[in-house]
Structure formats: structure tokens, C-alpha cells
Amino acid sequence: MKLRHGLLLGATFLAGAAAGPEIGHLLRSHGIASALAQETAPDAAGKAPAGRAETYRLLNLFGYVFERVRADYVEPTTDRDLINNSLNGMLTGLDPHSSYMTAKQFSDMQVQTKGQFGGLGLEVTSDAGLIKVMTPMDGTPASRAGIKTGDLIIAINGKSLDGIDLNDAVDRMRGEPNTKITLTLKRQGVDKPLDVTMTREIIHIQVVRSALYGKTAYIRLASFDEETESGMRDAFNKLKKQAGGTLNGVILDLRNDPGGLLDQAVAVCDDFITSGEVVSTRARHPQDSQRMDAHGTDITGGLPLVVLINEGSASASEIVAGALQDHRRSITLGVRSFGKGSVQTVMPLPGDNGAIRLTTARYYTPSGRSIQGLGIVPDIKVRETREDDSKFMLREGDLNHIIKNQGGTQGASQPRTDLPPIAKSIPDAPPAKWPAFDPTKPDTDFQLQQGLKVVQAMAAAPSQKRADNQ
Structure with a gap:
């Protein structure tokens, strides 16, 4: 990564x-x-x-x-076009996450990580020649326009994407800030294509967002970049001070977090787990395999912790959710995550010939689970809406030629016996008159509201009370 x-x-x-x-x-x-x-x-x-x-x-x-x-x-x-097409086919034919980048595409990727490009804020993937939305990023034109995970992008500005590879499609979506672009989408369950017009912006991803709900700290991680762990720690300390020095619990929101840097995922786990394995990676060559352990201090002092996940939680966010779940440090609430259990390495090529993004390892949770194609199953299942639209959601297992799930612990996971009593009373979907979800109105976020109930119930239980949380 x-x-x-x-x-x-x-x-x-x-x-x-x-x-x-x-x-x-x-x-x-x-x-x-x-x-x-x-x-x-x-x-x-x-x-x-x-x-x-x-x-x-x-x-x-x-x-x-x-x-x-x-x-x-x-x-x-041109010979260059033929070779570039051959390289792209060689890599994309391996799995959905390996690809070849020309020098320009590699340069664009490096600029993108600095947030200095005009775009829409979409994480996309290619499957059987179709461009699919993995995640609309928080606070971007795509998010505000209502684009959803699983949407198919079939045309840009009226021009079909049939036969266009992923890198070319991404290039077409980028452009000068303040310019208009129209995406034509095919959405599961909707008969007619949808035209969505947006204005490109300089994409500055606000990686960490936070809020205080009563005495509960809410921290959302939109992705894992170089500042994620430090931003999360700062947010926690700020909320604790805002609460007068005492909190009753933490909600860590990893919904629609597509992942990012592996070392940042480990660092985030370090802030909640004091010792033990966080994640292991197994590469083709044994000497390249790694095990990463926690060596941190629980910044919360052992406060109740609820982790929110959904089908857009992938990669590094699944590493965090899986580690906290295996260590019984958190209660995971939401719906099954994306299921990307592989690690990619970006390798620049000599001579300014671009780079390759290559799948180089599988990763495993502390209990030895591979979540490749399976995802993290929440401890408490709660849907965002009343409609069970799971069959329409894009996950790793829905993509073509994914790498196999192998080498991990076999058999079903043991059911948890340490869930708080309130877990049995949490409904798995909103009631009939629940308001439509509005990201600017926390009261409409059913999963968040159920997470707050769980935290507050755990905080009120005698075994969960803390004299202080330093």
C-alpha cells in the first residue's frame, strides 16, 4: 500500500x-x-x-x-500504445486491484494523494469491463449528488464507456475545477439510467471528522492516509476536553472508508489495543511475510467502543474492524463489509515508465481469519434503511477473477458470548416512519443512533463504569 x-x-x-x-x-x-x-x-x-x-x-x-x-x-x-495496452491487460487480468499506470497516470495518482486535483471524489473499480462505484468520499461532489456504492457509470458527458479501461475512465472524470460533468448511472433496482450533473472541485478529503453526542465521542475516519492516526488522537483529546474531561464511550465510524495505508491501520489499532497481534500478511515468498503487533496505550482508558461498518468499509478499515473485533475490544455494528483481504504495493518503474500496482500479499486478522471475499460480519446487524438491498451492494465477492480466500482459519467463527444485553433488543432496520437519511442530520442516521444506544448501555453497566478515562 x-x-x-x-x-x-x-x-x-x-x-x-x-x-x-x-x-x-x-x-x-x-x-x-x-x-x-x-x-x-x-x-x-x-x-x-x-x-x-x-x-x-x-x-x-x-x-x-x-x-x-x-x-x-x-x-x-504506436508501439507505446500497444505495449501500454498489453501491460494493462496483463495486470488487470490477474485481479481487480492490480493495474499498470503510465507515467502520466502515476503522476496523477501522486497528485491525488495530496488532494490537489479537480475531480468528483469517487473510488471506482472495474469489473467485466464495467466501471463500478466502490465509495463516494465524504464532502465531495459525488457524495452530495447522491451517488451510491454499486452504481455503474455507463457514460460521461453522453459518451459511452463501453470498451474504456478503468484508467481512461478516471482520466475522463478528472478535469479543471469548476467545470461541469454529467455521469450516466445504472442503479440496481432502478429501471431507467440516471443522469447526474456535478461540478468538479479540488478534492481535499477531510480524513477525520468528530462530534460529541452527550458524553459519547464520535470519530469518523474517511480513509487512511499519513495523518489519520494523529488526526484521530487529536479529535479524541479535543472531544474529551469538550466533555469536561470525562467520556462514557467512543463510536468509531468506518462506514464507506475504502482503506489506504497499512501502517496507519496498525497505528489506529495501537490507540485501542495495548498488546498482541493486529494483522499479519502472507506473501508469495515467506521472507516477505509480516506480523504487526500492538505496542500502544489505550487512549480511552478502556471505554466502551462501538465500530460502525458497511459494504463500503474496505481494506485498511477492515483490518481495524477485524483486529478490534478479534481482541474483543469493540462491538461491531452495521452490515457486512466489502471483503478486500489483499495488500497492494505500488512499484515505480525505472526510466519514468510509470508504475504498477500489484497485489503482493493476503492479510489475516489476529485470530487467523482471511476476510477475502467474505468481509467482516458485524456483531450486531443493523441496516441503514428498511429495504434489504444487500443483493444490490457491490462487494469483493461480486467482482470477477478475485484472488482466492486461502490460508486462514477454517470453519465458522465462534459466536461472541460477551455482547451486552442490549444487543438482543437492537432492531436490524429502522421503523416504518424513520426519516430518510440525511448526512447533515445525525438524528436520521439509524446505525449511528443504535450505536449510541449500545455505548450508553455499556457505560451504565457496573462492569463498564470507569472512575476516569485518562
């Missing part, structure tokens, strides 16, 4: 080894020809190893197709 350098240019251009003299020259100039020679060198008996011979045959096949497209395609093409 963090940037790291890797020498992958060999794999990048290796595919063109038999594509003609120009490609061969390019390979030699980058020192790749010798690597190919070693890969296909004959053994002591003068025969190429079976596996290497097959590799060489496939590289020749690629070279043949490359030449046919270059020579006979209806319009002239």
Missing part, C-alpha cells in the same frame, strides 16, 4: 522479445536480452527446459500478434 521501488522493467518489456528488430534493440538497450537468454538457455543435454521452452513459445506468440496488429490494424498504432 505504500510506495516502494521494484525492478520490473524486465517483465514489462520481456514480452516483446520476438516482435522485430526495433523491439529487440529496445530489449538489448535495457539489458533484458541477457535475462531472456538465461531464461531459455539449453541444459547440459542441449535441450531447453520444458517450462522455459513454453515461455519462449508464448513470447513468440506475443511478438507475432504484436506485428500483425502493427501492420494490419485498420488505423495506424
